[in-house]
Amino acid sequence: MTGQASANITVCPQGPLIIRGDFDMLDGEGKTIPPRRGTVALCRCGGSKIKPFCDGTHKLTKFDSPSENEPTETPTPPSAGRDCRPDTTTTNQENAMNQAENDTPFTEDTNESSESDLLKATAFHQASTAADSSETPAVRQDHVSDPSLSDETGHDWSDEGGATEQGPATGNEEATPDS
Amino acid sequence: MRELPSTRGPLSTALLDLLQHNDLATKLTQQEHELADALSRTEDILFDDDLQLSLFVLYELHYSGFATISDRWEWHPGLLGLRSRIEEALEKRLRDGVGQLPQPAPSAQPVADALFDLMSGSGGPSVSSYIARHATEDQAREFLIHKSVYQLKEADPHTWSIPRLQGRPKSAMVEIQADEYGGGRPGLMHSQLFARTMEGLGLESTFGAYINAIPAITLASVNVMSLFGLHRRNRGAICGHLAAYEITSSIPNAKYARGFRRLGFTSPVPDYFDEHVEADAVHEQIAARDLAGGLIEQEPALTGDVFFGAATVLFLDTLMGNWQLVAWKSGTSSLRLSRKEAA
Numbered sequence A: 001m002t003g004q005a006s007a008n009i010t011v012c013p014q015g016p017l018i019i020r021g022d023f024d025m026l027d028g029e030g031k032t033i034p035p036r037r038g039t040v041a042l043c044r045c046g047g048s049k050i051k052p053f054c055d056g057t058h059k060l061t062k063f064d065s066p067s068e069n070e071p072t073e074t075p076t077p078p079s080a081g082r083d084c085r086p087d088t089t090t091t092n093q094e095n096a097m098n099q100a101e102n103d104t105p106f107t108e109d110t111n112e113s114s115e116s117d118l119l120k121a122t123a124f125h126q127a128s129t130a131a132d133s134s135e136t137p138a139v140r141q142d143h144v145s146d147p148s149l150s151d152e153t154g155h156d157w158s159d160e161g162g163a164t165e166q167g168p169a170t171g172n173e174e175a176t177p178d179s
Numbered sequence B: 001m002r003e004l005p006s007t008r009g010p011l012s013t014a015l016l017d018l019l020q021h022n023d024l025a026t027k028l029t030q031q032e033h034e035l036a037d038a039l040s041r042t043e044d045i046l047f048d049d050d051l052q053l054s055l056f057v058l059y060e061l062h063y064s065g066f067a068t069i070s071d072r073w074e075w076h077p078g079l080l081g082l083r084s085r086i087e088e089a090l091e092k093r094l095r096d097g098v099g100q101l102p103q104p105a106p107s108a109q110p111v112a113d114a115l116f117d118l119m120s121g122s123g124g125p126s127v128s129s130y131i132a133r134h135a136t137e138d139q140a141r142e143f144l145i146h147k148s149v150y151q152l153k154e155a156d157p158h159t160w161s162i163p164r165l166q167g168r169p170k171s172a173m174v175e176i177q178a179d180e181y182g183g184g185r186p187g188l189m190h191s192q193l194f195a196r197t198m199e200g201l202g203l204e205s206t207f208g209a210y211i212n213a214i215p216a217i218t219l220a221s222v223n224v225m226s227l228f229g230l231h232r233r234n235r236g237a238i239c240g241h242l243a244a245y246e247i248t249s250s251i252p253n254a255k256y257a258r259g260f261r262r263l264g265f266t267s268p269v270p271d272y273f274d275e276h277v278e279a280d281a282v283h284e285q286i287a288a289r290d291l292a293g294g295l296i297e298q299e300p301a302l303t304g305d306v307f308f309g310a311a312t313v314l315f316l317d318t319l320m321g322n323w324q325l326v327a328w329k330s331g332t333s334s335l336r337l338s339r340k341e342a343a
Helices: A115-126 A136-144 B009-023 B030-039 B048-062 B070-074 B077-098 B108-120 B125-135 B137-151 B167-180 B189-200 B216-229 B232-247 B249-260 B271-298 B299-328
Strands: A006-010 A017-021 A038-042
Touching: A006 B108, A017 B108, A017 B271, A038 B271, B009 B030, B009 B048, B030 B048, B030 B232, B048 B077, B048 B108, B048 B216, B048 B271, B070 B077, B077 B299, B108 B232, B108 B271, B108 B299, B125 B137, B125 B249, B125 B299, B137 B189, B137 B216, B167 B271, B189 B271, B216 B232, B216 B299, B232 B271, B232 B299, B249 B271, B271 B299
Parallel strands: none
Antiparallel strands: A006 A017, A017 A038
16 A cells, blocks of 8 residues: 555455556557556456456465465464364465365355354255256356356356356255256 | 335334324334334344334435435434344344354454455355356346345445544545445446346336335345444444455356346346456455455454454345245245335
8 A cells, every 4th residue: 555656556365466546458459458447456367257357266266376475474363153164375385376176165055153044044055955957958058148158267167156068067056956 | 215115013113103293203102112022022133024124214214214204303312212222132133143253363464364264154055156047037136126225225334434434444445435336437336237237127226116025134134234334333344344245246246147148138237247246356355455454453453343244244145045045946936025016
């Protein structure tokens, strides 16, 4: 938040570049890319479907900047209760690029809570995680309707329950096809 | 809102009756009696239509009000007294519901890390996945009706916090809110984008048009924002709430956009969701680090409140998502009344 430059760039750990201030964005041919808002987030993980802008995909791909291996990266203090993900903070020993398979799925329903409503919701969730492959037409239609129509790798939505090129989503998908 | 909503029990009946007299009566004996009854009778305030509607009406006096009701009711001491008793019960219910909260070091980056971590653990059924792949057109309309009770006044509850913040968190809040309100460009307020989405599905886009169809749990999710936004003592909670909303926005909104395109809708219907994919990828960074983190750096004593605000989002989203999906998967409506009855 400091500095005298007319624009500044915040390198968000495990996230995008935030550009704030007076700047122009140009494409490869020198044409202006309209920023559409005063402050923009530019994709740094490569997975965004709206590049050059960030769309939050880094949270699914567990993107971790290779330059973030300084000791200042203090682990988040342990937290209990609803904070259900195992420690995903990095250390300088970790290979920052390829740890996704070691992490828990993004929205896996592993909350521990004494809250009865949440337990009910969890039971509901678990009871309905049955395989979801019988609704082929809807899934095919859904895949085609993908807003970017992008089939680039690294963003197949499977981590968050979306369809893949291979067919219906599995993973944490909880929706049943009976509606 | 144009009209008062329909009553949902003895308390809301007594309250609306009082308001309609427009005489700013000082003795609210009957309302106090009904409130005491309602609070002692309720099984769960989050699902109590009478209590949530009454609270919603009391809060709405601070927003756009009601065409037939005197604006002087807004600061009526008796009404504020009634409201504070409902708020006390609601806040206790939320505190009990969210469980233990993270306690990161009081500086911006650890706070941001802990917020992203907390929200990535969101459990419960995913409405966005359902909308993306399974929802019928009617269910998509119901989804919009649920959202409309907040989205048609999107950002307003968090704006209350601006005069209560200073320095870095204030700059962050103003930057986010300016974007929510369209960056000064007429017609591009997020609430207006949402109105066009509703109209694209043949829905009425006036705020409150479907209020009688909205179940208690959805009203509760909006009442909580007013509870946090209208009280200075809850400035930590409203900042945590906004951060949590922003953090859980980009990816679900991409799925909502997919769902509406799957159903055959084109611009302007998905525009609202597309805008949120991009905007909230910016906002979540600002909200987690500069707003929530910056506030905790200034006032470490607010750490618990910030994470309480964030955790209520997780808690209520799970309950609301469950409410909607249980109904849709059993082939029934998630609304209190059918759309036609409500409109």
